[in-house]
Amino acid sequence: MIAPSRLNPGTPRMSAFRTGGLALAVALALIATFVRDAAAETLVSEPCPPMVAKARETLPPGTALTCRVHRAPNRTIGNQTIAGTIDILVADAVFPDGRRATLDLVPPPPADRPVPVDLSPTEKVLTTPGSIRSMEYEHGDLTGSSGTGMAIVFWGFALITVVGALFVVTRRNLIAAVMGMVGSFLGIAAIYMMLYARFLAVVQLLVYAGAIMVLFVFVVMILNRPEDEPVAPSGRAGQALGGLAILYLVVRLILMLVHVEPPNPQTAMAAPQGVPVCTAWKDNSCAKTERLDWGSVGAVGTDLFNAGLFPFEAISILLLVAVVGAIAIARPLGPEDERARQRMEGGVA
Amino acid sequence: MNDIVWNIGYGHFLVLAAVVFLIGVGGVLARRNALIILMAVELMLNAANVTLLAFSRMWGDLSAHTFALIVIAVAAAEVAVGLAIVVAVFRGRKNVEVDRLTTLRH
Numbered sequence: 001m002i003a004p005s006r007l008n009p010g011t012p013r014m015s016a017f018r019t020g021g022l023a024l025a026v027a028l029a030l031i032a033t034f035v036r037d038a039a040a041e042t043l044v045s046e047p048c049p050p051m052v053a054k055a056r057e058t059l060p061p062g063t064a065l066t067c068r069v070h071r072a073p074n075r076t077i078g079n080q081t082i083a084g085t086i087d088i089l090v091a092d093a094v095f096p097d098g099r100r101a102t103l104d105l106v107p108p109p110p111a112d113r114p115v116p117v118d119l120s121p122t123e124k125v126l127t128t129p130g131s132i133r134s135m136e137y138e139h140g141d142l143t144g145s146s147g148t149g150m151a152i153v154f155w156g157f158a159l160i161t162v163v164g165a166l167f168v169v170t171r172r173n174l175i176a177a178v179m180g181m182v183g184s185f186l187g188i189a190a191i192y193m194m195l196y197a198r199f200l201a202v203v204q205l206l207v208y209a210g211a212i213m214v215l216f217v218f219v220v221m222i223l224n225r226p227e228d229e230p231v232a233p234s235g236r237a238g239q240a241l242g243g244l245a246i247l248y249l250v251v252r253l254i255l256m257l258v259h260v261e262p263p264n265p266q267t268a269m270a271a272p273q274g275v276p277v278c279t280a281w282k283d284n285s286c287a288k289t290e291r292l293d294w295g296s297v298g299a300v301g302t303d304l305f306n307a308g309l310f311p312f313e314a315i316s317i318l319l320l321v322a323v324v325g326a327i328a329i330a331r332p333l334g335p336e337d338e339r340a341r342q343r344m345e346g347g348v349a
Numbered sequence: 350m351n352d353i354v355w356n357i358g359y360g361h362f363l364v365l366a367a368v369v370f371l372i373g374v375g376g377v378l379a380r381r382n383a384l385i386i387l388m389a390v391e392l393m394l395n396a397a398n399v400t401l402l403a404f405s406r407m408w409g410d411l412s413a414h415t416f417a418l419i420v421i422a423v424a425a426a427e428v429a430v431g432l433a434i435v436v437a438v439f440r441g442r443k444n445v446e447v448d449r450l451t452t453l454r455h
Contacts, residue, residue: 018372025374025378028374033359035438038414058395065369085413148355150357151354151356151357152353154357154361155354156354158361158365161365161369162365162368162369162372165369165372166372168372168376168385168388169373169375169379169380169389171371173387174382174384177384177385180386181388181391184369184392184395186397188369188395188398188399190374191362191365191399192398192399192402194357194362195362195399195402195403195405195406195435196405196406197402197405197406197414197417199414200398200402200414200417200421205396205419207419207425208391208395210410210419211425212424212425212428213430214430215429215432215433216384216387217438219384219432219435220384222436223384223435223436223439224443225363240381242378242379245360246371246374246375247377249371250368250371251432253364253367253368255372256360258353267360271405272409275411277390280433294406294411295411295414298412299411299414300414300415300418302415303411303412303414304415304418305417307412307415307426308412308415308416308418308419311415311419312415314418315419315422315423318422318426319425319426320426321426322426322427322429322430325430325433326429326430326433327433328434329430329433329434329436330433330436330437330438331436332416
């Protein structure tokens with residue numbers, strides 16, 4: 001007996017896989033709705049409140065300050081409403097000598113909790129509104145990822161990535177889809193580079209745009225079949241639902257992009273700090289440390305062979321198992337396998 | 350609006366990753382060819398990696414690089430096994446449409 005699926009792949013019975021996926025898409029859309037509220041709490045740039053004068057006293061004259069704040073919402077305790085106040089106060093400082101730092105300042109106390117009076121000198125500094133709690137200098141030995149040139153590069157590679165990804169899911173021709181995938185991976189490698197993940201950018205090029213692409217091309221050549229309709233025509237209602245869910249997610253993403261807080265061009269994407277790495281050991285303790293560039297082979301390797309040593313070894317076993325498994329699955333069928341297959345085909349499917 | 354275009358921040362990288370991930374989800378849901386579905390899964394894994402690295406840079410924590418490297422290795426293993434399965438299925442049935450692979454259901 002021939003299963004109905006052989007003759008008509010579009011029967012409703014066949015779409016359980018797709019129905020599950022659509023349920024997932026709807027769930028994702030619902031999650032995105034709730035996530036938006038969590039993402040709305042960002043620091044907002046605004047003129048520095050007067051209490052920042054306290055911080056200015058301790059900074060060299062001529063320092064430029066830009067403030068970012070987060071405001072607590074109004075609260076109701078019993079029948080009393082307490083007005084919201086600033087609860088996070090951050091200032092980006094540019095010193096006269098060109099160095100930059102991010103200052104964490106003490107926010108003003110909430111209306112219902114005034115500053116206590118009996119305090120030690122240290123506690124006083126930590127609770128006086130506007131005084132500096134901590135200061136973090138930006139590291140200046142690499143170029144930061146902000147500015148017009150960086151924006152042009154980002155949008156260019158983002159375009160390549162997205163267009164390549166669209167190629168993968170829309171092309172009928174499998175080779176065109178693979179080439180779109182390679183373009184997308186090249187774009188992602190450039191994006192890695194912009195995130196200062198240099199080692200991983202090179203790995204991305206070697207593994208994805210090199211090895212995996214060749215693997216896909218070989219399989220496409222082996223199959224060598226003209227492809228039929230790119231999108232399955234079955235389950236119109238389900239597809240409409242899934243399409244709507246995806247459309248909704250895309251619209252939400254665009255809205256999020258519009259609401260993305262414009263980063264402070266001076267400090268937001270400043271260069272990452274170098275990573276301190278021990279280069280010489282003596283009596284089980286570090287005798288000499290060096291700063292390695294962020295994302296370089298040395299820095300990633302140091303982390304990989306210390307904290308990530310077990311996963312690294314586990315990966316080697318995983319790759320061995322995958323290679324053996326791939327050969328076992330794809331090897332030509334022997335005579336006894338052939339008989340078993342014929343028995344199965346004749347009896348069941 | 351000008352700020353969003355000319356000032357690139359972490360949000361831009363995260364939104365780009367989300368867009369690529371969504372395209373991958375769309376591919377897995379809408380396409381029937383097993384090869385295209387594998388490629389769409391690869392896109393989703395890459396989008397997850399971009400998110401990892403963006404947050405790594407944001408928090409100044411290098412261990413996400415190790416994690417992303419392991420994700421790449423797992424993705425490579427997955428592609429090797431997945432393509433072997435595709436070849437084996439094609440040898441037996443002369444097509445790789447996921448809608449027609451229903452033998453296990455009977």
